[in-house]
Amino acid sequence: MAMEQLGASTMLVLLLAFIYLVLRLRRKTSKPHTLPLPPGPAPWPVVGSLPEMMLNKPAFRWIHRMMEEMGTDITCVRLGGVHVVAITCPTIAREVLRKQDATFASRPLTFASAAFSRGYKNAVLSPFGDQWRKMRRVLTSEIICPSRHRWLHDRRADEADNLTSYVYNLATAAKGSSSGSGAVDVRHVARHYCGNVIRRLLFGRRYFGEPGRRDGGPGPLEVEHMDALFTSLGLLYAFCVSDYLPWLRGFDLDGHEKMVKEANATLNRLHDAVIDERWGQWKSGEKKELDDFLDVLITLKDAEGKPLLTIEEIKAQSQDITFAAVDNPSNAVEWALAEMANAPEVMAKAMEEMDRVVGWERLMQESDIPQLSYIKACIRETFRLHPVAPFNVPHVALADTNVADYHIPKGSHVILSRTGLGRNPTIWDEPLRFIPERHINMTTDDVALTENELRFISFSTGRRGCVATSLGTAMCMMLFGRLLQGFTWSKPVGLAAIDLSESDHDVFLAKPLMMYAQPRLPVHLYHAAAI
Known part of the structure; x- marks a missing residue:
């Protein structure tokens, strides 16, 4: 009888212990889920909403269309095992990148980001951790700092001069006279200006190949460089199936991996030749003075006087810098000129x-930028209405959290919609109209290209935001300003208006902008600009 009682007692204790553990575990697991996920499509087992995404390419238009149909500013789409949370509301965006910036401080691990960062050795694409901290510190303290910005001012000025001269040569070549008005591919000009600037700052050279084209334009290697750069940028975070179902990686079902490898191989071939040569020059003692960003990266020392960066880290960070510099200014200026061609006022x-600010007797300089408020407003309005990409670079949640009264699971990819924020009708009156005046503050003349309230995204914000706002502002304004100051722009003959349609696959202008440029300054200024 005693044994039976002991057995019953033991069973009761075990049962109570089991119930306690179940309840405790249930509290732990259910606590974060007291709030629902943001609204979104019902996912399939295992694959989530990947079938719908594949049937509704491009994915960014499908996500925006779905959000509009649901009438929501935040949505959650499960792709494979990943919750992708898209946001189009500035208030919610500020909650993510301000109030909970530390929680959303990581990046996704994707095939493209791993390839372009050489295994996450750079700053922008690396997940949260010691490597990111190290490379971010290098960027902020040694590369994108006020002293370096001033140090390389003359390089940027040279490329603005070359831009003026190059467009002048294009405009006058067809007509054969200094007063002629020739057709100019604005996209080509804008992208190669940006490529020239970053190559001069990073590598100290405009050309990879033999220096000099008589008209100041790019050679074959520079064209190859820019094509590979823009291909790479288009492949980053491109909603690739194998990024959400990693066991499919290697099968390359959509050709994504092949395109990434080819673009990356081109960039590595062009960059590595310069970096390997320079590395050898410093190691042999042949080079002793700093001339550009590459020299700075190579010569950085740690606390013990040893090289701070490996050559692989230098190559990864060099590509990081190049990626960050080329697309935003060139896209903004092309769209701005297109909009203004249809709005002569x-x-x-x-x-x-x-x-009024610069005049006709000299060329615009970076020192003029603070006084060009309306022209800055035109660029701000372009950032708002025609962003360079549909979403910003994804942020990954480092822990379970709540945003806008919704549950966001750890590991979620949070993407802020550049188009959704900038065209949000609850924030902007007539959101689809190009109205620079909306950015003019009547109480101050100061107009900045940054947007800290996240009503649109120009350079992003937070600890994973763009650290190179000074360089980005200078490149945007010098490109746009020199094109405006130096030339009168007109639509092709017989064309009533520029077609402002977006591309089917991205948010660039569907067709490269072709405009006629007529020189409007004294001829000697264009010749003085040639270098």
């Missing part, structure tokens, strides 16, 4: 400001 107002 805006063009006239911008030209009036340029003539």
Whole structure:
């Protein structure tokens, strides 16, 4: 009888212990889920909403269309095992990148980001951790700092001069006279200006190959470089199936991996030749003075006087810098000129400001930028209405959290919609119209290209935001300003208006902008600009 009682007692204790553990475990697991996930499509087992995504390419338009149909500013789409949370509301965006910046401080691990960062050795693409901290510190303290910005001012000025001269040569070549008006591919000009600037700052050279094209334009290697750069940028975080179902990696079902490898191989071939040569020059003692960003990266020392960066880290960070510099300024200026070609009153107002601030007897310089408020407003309006990409670079949640009264699971990819924020009708009146005046503050003349309230995204914000706002502002404004100051722009003959349609596959202008440029300054200024 005693044994039976002991057995019953033991069973009761074990049962109570089991119930306690179950309840305790249930509390632990259910606590984060007291709030629902953001609204979104019902996922399939294992694959989530990947079938719908594959049937509704491009994915970014499908996500935006779905959000509009649901009438929501935040959505959660499960792709494979990953919750992808898209946001189009500035208030919610500020909650993510301000209030909970530390929680959303990581990056996704994808095939493309791993390839382009050489295994996450750079700053922008690396997940949260010691390597990211190290490379971010290098960027902020040694590369994108006020002293370095001033140090390389003359390189940027040279490329602005080359831009002016190059467009002049394009404009006059067809007509054979200094007063002619020739067709100019604005996209080609804008992208190669950006490529020239970053190659001069990073590598100390405009050309990879033999220096000099007589008209100042790119050679074959520079064209190859820019094509590979823009291909790479288009492949980063491109909603690739194998990034959400990693066991499919290697099968390359959509050709994504092959395209990444080819673009990356081109960039590595062009960059590595320069970096390997320079590395050898410093190691042999042949080079002793700093001339550009590459020299800075190579010569950095740690606390013990040893090289701070490996050559692989230098190569990864060099590609990081290049990626960050080329697409935003070139896209903004192409779209701005396209919009202004259809709005002659805006063009006239911008030209009036340029003539009043800078005049006709000298070329615009970076020192003029603070006084060009309306022209900066035109660029801000372009960032708002025509962002360079549909979403910003994804942020990964480092822990379970709540945003806007919704549960966001650890590991979620949070993407802020650049188009959704900038075109949000609850924030902007007539959101699809190009109205630079909306950015003019009547109480101050100061207009900045940054947007700290996240009503649109220009350079992003937070600890994973762009650290190179000074360089980005200078490149945007010098490109745009020199094109406005140096030339009168007109639509091709017989064309009533520029087609402002977006591409089917991205948010660039569907067709490269072709405009006629007529020189408007004294001829000697264009010749003085040639270098």
